[in-house]
Amino acid sequence: MTGWLIRGARPLGGDPADILVRDGAVAQVGPRLAASSARGTQVIDAGGLIALPGLVDLHAHLREPGREDAETVQTGTRAAALGGYTAVHAMANTDPVADTAGVVEQVWRLGRQAGHCDVQPVGAVTVGLGGTRLAELGAMADSAARVRVFSDDGSCVSDARLMRRALEYVKAFDGVIAQHAQEPRLTEGAQLNEGEVSARLGLTGWPAAAEESIIARDCLLAAHVGSSLHVCHVSTAGSVEIIGWAKSKGWQVTAEVTPHHLLLTDDLAQDYDPVYKVNPPLRTQADVTALRQGLADGTIDCVATDHAPHPLEDKETEWETAAFGMTGLETALRVVQHAMVDTGLLDWAQVADRMSLRPARIGRLAGHGNPLAPGAPANLTLYDPAPTEAVDPACHASKSRNSPFVGMVLPGRVVATFLRGVPTVLDGKLA
Amino acid sequence: MPAGLSASVGHKSGHKPVLDAADIGRAVTRIAHEILERTRGAEDVILLGIPTRGVPLAGRLARCIEQVEGRPVPVGSVDITMYRDDLRLRPARALGHTDLPTAGIEGKTVVLVDDVLYSGRTVRAALDALNDLGRPRAVRLAVLVDRGHRELPIRADYVGKNLPTSQREVVRVLLAEVDGQDAVLLGASPAAGTPGRQEGARP
Amino acid sequence: MNRHLISAADLSRDEALLILDTADELARVADRPIKKLPTLRGRTVVNLFFEDSTRTRISFEAAAKRLSADVINFTVKGSSVAKGESLKDTALTLEAMGADAVVIRHSAAGAPHRLARWVRGSVVNAGDGSHEHPTQALLDAFTIRRRLGGGREAPAGAADHQADHQGEGLDGLKVTIVGDVLHSRVARSNVLLLSTLGAEVTLVAPPTLFPVELGGWPCTTGYDLDAALPKSDVVMMLRVQRERMNAAYFPSEREYSRRYGLDSSRMALLPQHAIVMHPGPMNRGVEIAAEVADGPRSTIVEQVANGVSVRMAVLYLLLSGLDPAKATTGADR
Numbered sequence A: 001m002t003g004w005l006i007r008g009a010r011p012l013g014g015d016p017a018d019i020l021v022r023d024g025a026v027a028q029v030g031p032r033l034a035a036s037s038a039r040g041t042q043v044i045d046a047g048g049l050i051a052l053p054g055l056v057d058l059h060a061h062l063r064e065p066g067r068e069d070a071e072t073v074q075t076g077t078r079a080a081a082l083g084g085y086t087a088v089h090a091m092a093n094t095d096p097v098a099d100t101a102g103v104v105e106q107v108w109r110l111g112r113q114a115g116h117c118d119v120q121p122v123g124a125v126t127v128g129l130g131g132t133r134l135a136e137l138g139a140m141a142d143s144a145a146r147v148r149v150f151s152d153d154g155s156c157v158s159d160a161r162l163m164r165r166a167l168e169y170v171k172a173f174d175g176v177i178a179q180h181a182q183e184p185r186l187t188e189g190a191q192l193n194e195g196e197v198s199a200r201l202g203l204t205g206w207p208a209a210a211e212e213s214i215i216a217r218d219c220l221l222a223a224h225v226g227s228s229l230h231v232c233h234v235s236t237a238g239s240v241e242i243i244g245w246a247k248s249k250g251w252q253v254t255a256e257v258t259p260h261h262l263l264l265t266d267d268l269a270q271d272y273d274p275v276y277k278v279n280p281p282l283r284t285q286a287d288v289t290a291l292r293q294g295l296a297d298g299t300i301d302c303v304a305t306d307h308a309p310h311p312l313e314d315k316e317t318e319w320e321t322a323a324f325g326m327t328g329l330e331t332a333l334r335v336v337q338h339a340m341v342d343t344g345l346l347d348w349a350q351v352a353d354r355m356s357l358r359p360a361r362i363g364r365l366a367g368h369g370n371p372l373a374p375g376a377p378a379n380l381t382l383y384d385p386a387p388t389e390a391v392d393p394a395c396h397a398s399k400s401r402n403s404p405f406v407g408m409v410l411p412g413r414v415v416a417t418f419l420r421g422v423p424t425v426l427d428g429k430l431a
Numbered sequence B: 001m002p003a004g005l006s007a008s009v010g011h012k013s014g015h016k017p018v019l020d021a022a023d024i025g026r027a028v029t030r031i032a033h034e035i036l037e038r039t040r041g042a043e044d045v046i047l048l049g050i051p052t053r054g055v056p057l058a059g060r061l062a063r064c065i066e067q068v069e070g071r072p073v074p075v076g077s078v079d080i081t082m083y084r085d086d087l088r089l090r091p092a093r094a095l096g097h098t099d100l101p102t103a104g105i106e107g108k109t110v111v112l113v114d115d116v117l118y119s120g121r122t123v124r125a126a127l128d129a130l131n132d133l134g135r136p137r138a139v140r141l142a143v144l145v146d147r148g149h150r151e152l153p154i155r156a157d158y159v160g161k162n163l164p165t166s167q168r169e170v171v172r173v174l175l176a177e178v179d180g181q182d183a184v185l186l187g188a189s190p191a192a193g194t195p196g197r198q199e200g201a202r203p
Numbered sequence C: 001m002n003r004h005l006i007s008a009a010d011l012s013r014d015e016a017l018l019i020l021d022t023a024d025e026l027a028r029v030a031d032r033p034i035k036k037l038p039t040l041r042g043r044t045v046v047n048l049f050f051e052d053s054t055r056t057r058i059s060f061e062a063a064a065k066r067l068s069a070d071v072i073n074f075t076v077k078g079s080s081v082a083k084g085e086s087l088k089d090t091a092l093t094l095e096a097m098g099a100d101a102v103v104i105r106h107s108a109a110g111a112p113h114r115l116a117r118w119v120r121g122s123v124v125n126a127g128d129g130s131h132e133h134p135t136q137a138l139l140d141a142f143t144i145r146r147r148l149g150g151g152r153e154a155p156a157g158a159a160d161h162q163a164d165h166q167g168e169g170l171d172g173l174k175v176t177i178v179g180d181v182l183h184s185r186v187a188r189s190n191v192l193l194l195s196t197l198g199a200e201v202t203l204v205a206p207p208t209l210f211p212v213e214l215g216g217w218p219c220t221t222g223y224d225l226d227a228a229l230p231k232s233d234v235v236m237m238l239r240v241q242r243e244r245m246n247a248a249y250f251p252s253e254r255e256y257s258r259r260y261g262l263d264s265s266r267m268a269l270l271p272q273h274a275i276v277m278h279p280g281p282m283n284r285g286v287e288i289a290a291e292v293a294d295g296p297r298s299t300i301v302e303q304v305a306n307g308v309s310v311r312m313a314v315l316y317l318l319l320s321g322l323d324p325a326k327a328t329t330g331a332d333r
């Protein structure tokens, strides 16, 4: 097996160093490694590039099986690799739903075959995402896919008793319930954050309280049964506050925020372009500010994309009939640089923490999210923060084009991604 | 709406006066007398001005005829905006008033009054408008200035002043009721206009 | 003027007045033996209705026909619009037919915005979900100006056709709009337009039927109808849908009409000159009592007639000078 010598990259944005990768693992990291150690290896000049541990996404919709017109595991993982990811969690709302060992194993196997990054299936909490009966969580945990994260994402486990049981049950195999927090009665027909913009546009409002009330309830339940709760795509200032309060109690609560909620606000909906329609909805500038602050101070543990590809016809419609969701895998790191690094809120070591180390820990992925140190699996991303370019979804590897960042000038470029020592992306293209 | 152009501005921008207030007064008086002659005392005559400046002109003619004949002549206006043939080509404009004398135009001799006769398209539109308002016995045309360059087979029955012009020139009629003073100015067109676009003094 | 009329916010005061002044002139065409003008001959106006509204469609149809436009009525039944794709498909069809203007009514807010991206012609919003209904606001403004313009006391009875209100706004008039503000496109458009024209707008509704945040809406709000009426020159009653009851917006029709309905005893609180408006269709006995709706101070029938004049004005002003193919070479016709 050949190795790679990565010359002059800046691990976590620090001083330049060489990184020697051999047999799928990091062999050496240090300033100017001897040429002898490079024998039999290919050399990459990575001067000026930032080296990060391979990114880990806790929340992506790869759509297979069922909606292969929107995305497949093959195209979705290509997009992930191009975005610097070495592992993605595939959400369970497929058709059929990933609520049995059979389906999660199928998704897991498709990921292995594609080979662009590790695909870790998320199992449904309830049968068919129906919200009434627990799915066979244990069977999914024991399957080849070794499922640890369970979520009904797309719908909320709103029944308090059922949520309590799910949280309790997964303790047996160190699982975590990832909740899509949306009180269903408060959001019937909801279209857009309830506020000035929804009032003006005449779109049914989506109150922040619908998210916050579920989060508060779930924190209390998790504390009561001593289990782990993960809060998906936190979108409001109030949610950040509640999560901070739960953490201050020492409860096992973690949370994620999406790149789009770190950057975009509800007023983008003013022309009713459904590319800005997403669940949870874009909120206000005050929310964006609080989310950034929460991610910076660690109240929010990580960034997760909620990559939600949709075919054109599901977005080229009236706002009310359009599908919820945005693509995000290929732009996440650039958005985080723009919203968090260039604003001085995070340094690159913290970016590694929020986009690799912590999500890997929450997802229970031992092989990912490790420091760039000898012995660790060689999952890493080389990123150039210097260039700026307008986002053009037509160039994306995702099968879908529904990027809300279309036309925005964002910094940065993923130059290379390595999965266990093998490049999946080189020079910004699939290897 | 055409902005009222003061004479001083007109002179400065290279417009030279071709008729002054006295000339205009004489022209109106002469037209009034011709109308009286040819309509046997203006019996059954209705004067209809075409907005904007045809309306005050019609009023002046009416007063003139009344002074001579000792009885009032019905006056009104007929707006032609909705009958123009160039609506697609120009930004939307405010409508003028259409005001018919209470007796209507049925069986009457209508004298259309306008300030400048140029391509003839305005008059064509006015004839169409009249057609929707009733059936006059006859329609005549009176204009203060005829500057030539007709694009339609239309001629005026009463002309205050024949003014030979080139198509590159602009004729501006100023009337006290609208512009604060009476004058007819002739000047170079800022853009080379064609008759179809530029009817008389309408900007 | 913009190419489209989608929101009342698109209109400046001058543009709104131009529409009202034009409508004033065009209203007189209705009194002529020949009610037709040749203005839009050869132009095609499509009435694209995704939602049933016979009255609005007929009003636009009459307006277009009086201007000699060719009118195509395109009604898409709600049930066949299973998915939104049909809006785009329909837009492409209209493009192929060469529609110069598309008048669209749709149950989804923002549908006219979407349509405007897909067609070259002018888009006129004839009501989109809970968003806006700008021509309704224009006809309301027109009706108010005719009745109350110039600060004169309204002559009880028919509109005063001789009055010349050209160039006049609604400055200082106090308009109270009552009812389901949250779901009302009529309220949204009227707040925007009437305030542009200088009126002082007050919204009155139960708290459940207000948006949670009214932010920069140019109006004041209240929950007490009886307190607002004595100060009103105009009171506009909005239709309240019975099904709102089921979503707990209010307890019962009875209670709604007791607190927010306009009946004879509340009429007594209004100043003598004040007028009563309703965009229709009415729920007699709920938001408005029959004797009020049919009373001499009600403008409800006039509003319908004025709707045609206002829509004629809108179509004329939008479609003038808007022939992209010819506009560039137009000078050398």
Ligand SMILES: [Zn+2]
Pocket (backbone or CB within 6 Å): A153, A154, A180, A232, A233, A279, A280
């Ligand atoms: Zn979700």
